[in-house]
Amino acid sequence: MSVTRTAVTGVGGYLPETVLSNEDFTRMVDTTDEWIVARTGIRKRHKAGEDQQTSDLAVEAAKIALKAAGRTIEDIDLIIVATTTPDMTFPSTASIVQAKLGVPRGAAFDVQAVCSGFVYALSVADGFVARGLSKCALVIGAEVMSRILDYTDRSTCILFGDGAGAVVLEPVQGNGTAQDTGILSFDLQCDGSKTDLLYVDGGVFDSGQRVGKIRMQGNQVFKHAVQKISEAAESAIHKAGLDHKAVDWFIPHQANQRILDGVADRLGLDREKVISTVAEHANTSAASIPLAWYAGIQDGRVKKGDLVLIEALGGGLTWAAAAIRL
Secondary structure, three states: OOEEEEEEEEEEEEOOOEEEEHHHHOOOOOOOHHHHHHHHOOOEEEEOOOOOOHHHHHHHHHHHHHHHHOOOHHHOOEEEEEOOOOOOOOOOHHHHHHHHHOOOOOEEEEEOOHHHHHHHHHHHHHHHHHOOOOOOEEEEEEEEHHHHOOOOOHHHHOOEOEEEEEEEEEEEEEOOOOOOOEEEEEEEEEOHHHHHHEEEOOOOOOOOOOOOOEEEOHHHHHHHHHHHHHHHHHHHHHHOOOOHHHOOEEEEOOOOHHHHHHHHHHHOOOHHHEOOOHHHHOEOHHHHHHHHHHHHHHOOOOOOOOEEEEEEEEOOOEEEEEEEEO
16 A cells, blocks of 8 residues: 655755854853863854844755755745744744745744754654645754854853754655655654753843843753653654664754764664764754755765654753654
């Protein structure tokens, strides 16, 4: 019996031109390049220009993904943007992206799950595509994290960067097995009791009308990250009817190299199978997975037919994983 799955047919990424090195941060806060690299693996990150909004980064990544898929603006019938740094409170950044791309039809909306946002958005789009409600969907993770950083707080300002990544999703027919092309499984979770571990301290209900800045209990987030991400990744592999030996590439959320290594070790994955861009991009929140995915395609590692395992953990706390056959 033929089964409809959601295939990833194109991947794209975009990084702003301005680069901030660890050395740049030594002139802002009490830190050193050695300290940052040893604790995070980060060496540099990109920063959006003053005239660049999240939607601008999203549009550039989307264009590259569409070209890779061999699709045009006229083909798109769904846009979902995962972001925690929208252009405005409303309308959605996806609506703005639709207008800037010139897409003539279809639905457009945002998903907010912070660093887990791309995987959450992918799961929503999968529901549209697999049920026949979309023939060509754009899922974009885009962030301008630099706008919500406190550049006097060395525990957070060194961690984040700006960027956008996008994928094109289309329906494909298969046999309903783990060898089929397409998204095979998801595991999505949230523990709202842990909101105090990672959050932004301002918003529409703040009496001072502040945008707010990122606040984090780093040691607690690290502790939860390795455990929760590993559990979600193991669940996604199991739901797909596979085991860790079947994974060709592990493309995690790029938060901290120590977390990436810890999760890979816990899952029993060879570290050579981990796509890591944390040194060059830092933590780009919802954009980090598709940006790393795009980097893996560009350098020739990630190929058609590969089994990709993606995962993320972010504020909420939210965490999520998915298994995808390319």
